[in-house]
Amino acid sequence: MRIAAISVHGCPVVQAGEQDAGGMNVYVLETAKRLAERGAQVDVFTRRHDPDDPQCIELGPGARLIHLDAGPVEASKHETYPFLPLFTERLLEFLRREGSRYDIIISHYWLSGLVGLRLRRILGIPHVTSFHTLAELKRRARPGEWDLPVRADSEARIAAGADRVVVWTEHERDAAARYYHTDPARIEIIPPGVDTDRFRPSGQSAARKRLGMREEKTVLYVGRLERLKGVDILLEASAALSRTMGIRLLIAGGYANSPELARLQSLASELGAASFTTFLGSMSRDRLPDYYNAADVCVLPSYYESFGLAALEASACGTPVVASKVGGLPCVVKDGETGFLIPWRCPGPFVDSVEKLLTDDGLRGAMGMAARAHAETLTWDATVDKLMDVFDAVGMRAALAGSLAAG
Numbered sequence: 001m002r003i004a005a006i007s008v009h010g011c012p013v014v015q016a017g018e019q020d021a022g023g024m025n026v027y028v029l030e031t032a033k034r035l036a037e038r039g040a041q042v043d044v045f046t047r048r049h050d051p052d053d054p055q056c057i058e059l060g061p062g063a064r065l066i067h068l069d070a071g072p073v074e075a076s077k078h079e080t081y082p083f084l085p086l087f088t089e090r091l092l093e094f095l096r097r098e099g100s101r102y103d104i105i106i107s108h109y110w111l112s113g114l115v116g117l118r119l120r121r122i123l124g125i126p127h128v129t130s131f132h133t134l135a136e137l138k139r140r141a142r143p144g145e146w147d148l149p150v151r152a153d154s155e156a157r158i159a160a161g162a163d164r165v166v167v168w169t170e171h172e173r174d175a176a177a178r179y180y181h182t183d184p185a186r187i188e189i190i191p192p193g194v195d196t197d198r199f200r201p202s203g204q205s206a207a208r209k210r211l212g213m214r215e216e217k218t219v220l221y222v223g224r225l226e227r228l229k230g231v232d233i234l235l236e237a238s239a240a241l242s243r244t245m246g247i248r249l250l251i252a253g254g255y256a257n258s259p260e261l262a263r264l265q266s267l268a269s270e271l272g273a274a275s276f277t278t279f280l281g282s283m284s285r286d287r288l289p290d291y292y293n294a295a296d297v298c299v300l301p302s303y304y305e306s307f308g309l310a311a312l313e314a315s316a317c318g319t320p321v322v323a324s325k326v327g328g329l330p331c332v333v334k335d336g337e338t339g340f341l342i343p344w345r346c347p348g349p350f351v352d353s354v355e356k357l358l359t360d361d362g363l364r365g366a367m368g369m370a371a372r373a374h375a376e377t378l379t380w381d382a383t384v385d386k387l388m389d390v391f392d393a394v395g396m397r398a399a400l401a402g403s404l405a406a407g
Contacts, residue, residue, distance in 0.1 A: 001040045001391060004102040004119070005032055006112040008087055009077045011046040013057060013065060022224045023309035024132045026285070027192050028108055029059065034384040036062030043100070045091050047080065048073055066094060080111055081148055088115050092122065104391050106166075108132060110151055113158035120161065126394040129158055130166040133306040136179045137172070141304030141326060142228055156180040163394045166190050166387070168307045169328040188390050191331060193380035194312045199289050201318035201372060207293035217358045218248045220295035220319075222288065222310040223302075225254035225261055230301035230324065232267060236347040237301075239271040241355060249277040252291060256281065292317035296364060297357045300324065301342070301350060308332050312378060315339075315371035320364055322353045332378075338371035 005028065012029035032042045041062055048055075048067040057065040068090040071083035094100070105127045107116030113129045120127040135152040138145050159165050159182040167173045168191045176182045208215065219238060223229050231251065238249045254261040261279060268274045280291075292298065298314035300323040305311075307328035311321045315332065321339035323329045335341040340353035357364045 001104065001395070002100075002102045003035060003040050003042045003391070004105050005042060005044040006091075006105065006107040006115050006119075007044060007046050008084065008109070008111045008115060009047060009080050010108055010112075011049050011065070011067075012044060012059065014049060023192070023307065024108055026309060027132070030193070030195070030380045031384055031387060032063045033060040034380055035387065036060055038384065038388060040388075043102075045094075047071065047075075047083070047087060068094065077111070078148060081150065084111060084114055088118055091115070091119070103395055104128060106130070106387075106391075107158075110135070110155045110158060113162070114154055117158055117161045120163075126163040127161070128164045128166060128390060128394060129162040131155060131158075131172075131176075131306075132168075133304070134172065134175055134179070137175055137306075137327065138228065138304055145228060145303075152179075162186070164188055164390055166390065168192060169331050171327060171330075172306060188386070190383055190386045190390070191328070191378055192307055192309060192312070193378050193383040194309070194316045194375055196316050196376055196379055198285070199292065199313045199316035199375075201368070202289065202293045204293055204296075207290045210290050211294055213248075213294055216246055216248050218250060218295045219354060219358075220250045220252065220291060220298045220314070221300065222252045222291070222298065222314070223300065225251075225258065225264060227260070228303050230303050230345065231264055233301040233345060233347055233350060234299050235264065235268050235271055235273050235277070237299075237350040237354065238277065239273045240347060240351045241358075242273065242276060245355075245358065247276060247358070249273065250280055250291060250295065251277065252280045252288070253282055254279065288313065289317055292319050295319050297322055297339075297354055299350065299354060300329065301345070302326060302329070303345060305329050311339075312375055316375035318368040318372045320357055320367035320371055322350060322357070332374075334370070334374060338367055338374050 007028045010024045012025050032044050036042050044065045048069050051073055053067050055067050059065050070087035070090055105116045105119050107113045107129045109132050116127045159180040165187045173187045173189055177184050241247055268277045292314045298319050298321045300311055302324050305327040311323055311332040314321050321333045323333050325341035325343040333339045342349045
């Protein structure tokens with residue numbers, strides 16, 4: 001099976017936590033490599049983000065990344081939409097030049113879905129799409145959240161024209177059916193996974209020693225720095241906690257000179273939290289397991305998360321998670337068992353739950369063990385097995401339709 005994966009803005013070799021890079025980049029990389037391990041030939045097409053990058057990069061045996069020149073390399077995700085026709089033409093030029101043929105297209109995010117929709121018509125092969133997050137759910141989670149006006153209508157067109165829509169949770173499936181009138185029979189629920197070999201318990205003291213950290217109560221956040229992630233709530237909660245106990249707050253994510261980083265650093269100073277808060281910036285996935293292990297609790301106070309990959313990685317390391325009760329996070333965090341889910345977007349409830357974990361070693365240890373056990377049920381291998389089943393099903397359906405048309 002030859003698979004063309006379209007990820008216009010989400011280059012899988014860009015470090016998660018940087019601008020426009022997060023869980024989707026990880027998802028594209030991990031699924032591409034594991035699909036190739038099962039015998040598929042996978043080409044991931046993305047927009048060139050660095051002028052020094054070669055056009056083709058090997059991601060692993062049978063999987064490669066292909067950079068296409070379509071618009072300025074510095075263009076952000078929101079500035080990419082006008083360059084989608086050019087991206088599609090560059091992709092088709094690459095196919096003609098190499099003589100490449102594919103059996104399946106899989107697209108990631110709505111920008112890529114529009115490309116996949118057009119390629120399906122031109123190439124006559126099935127298109128499977130995954131939105132990773134839906135515009136309507138983001139809008140309802142945080143009113144005033146800005147997005148391109150064409151996004152919601154584009155998602156509806158993509159859902160109507162795709163052979164299958166892959167979602168991560170029942171919540172997302174119901175939203176796709178409700179807002180875009182997608183036939184539930186064409187929606188597949190396939191949650192992302194975690195590498196349980198890379199992300200595993202390795203001992204808190206040992207991890208802190210490797211990182212040069214002191215033995216102190218440590219709270220960790222991992223993710224992009226944007227308002228939808230609710231880091232303001234975490235800073236306010238941490239400032240309140242610091243009045244009764246000594247803590248260390250680590251914030252992993254963001255990139256130097258970003259407006260949001262500057263805003264959060266200023267807020268930390270206003271709240272009196274700057275002295276115990278460290279903004280780590282984005283970091284390689286090889287370093288993340290030490291930080292998850294070094295932390296006492298991982299906090300994700302998002303207004304919306306389609307899934308919450310950081311919560312799953314922390315769980316795999318045996319670190320309990322306190323997270324907002326939104327989107328896909330309830331699939332990762334089992335409330336009262338592997339951590340706590342907070343249904344309110346205000347600091348007080350986060351203070352209570354984090355304090356409970358920081359002050360009760362037995363509870364924290366029990367929840368950490370339960371978190372690891374739950375994470376072991378959500379692996380990338382399980383994700384890719386289900387994706388292969390979907391690809392096989394739509395491929396056989398397309399082959400049958402072709403045979404009937406020929407007959």
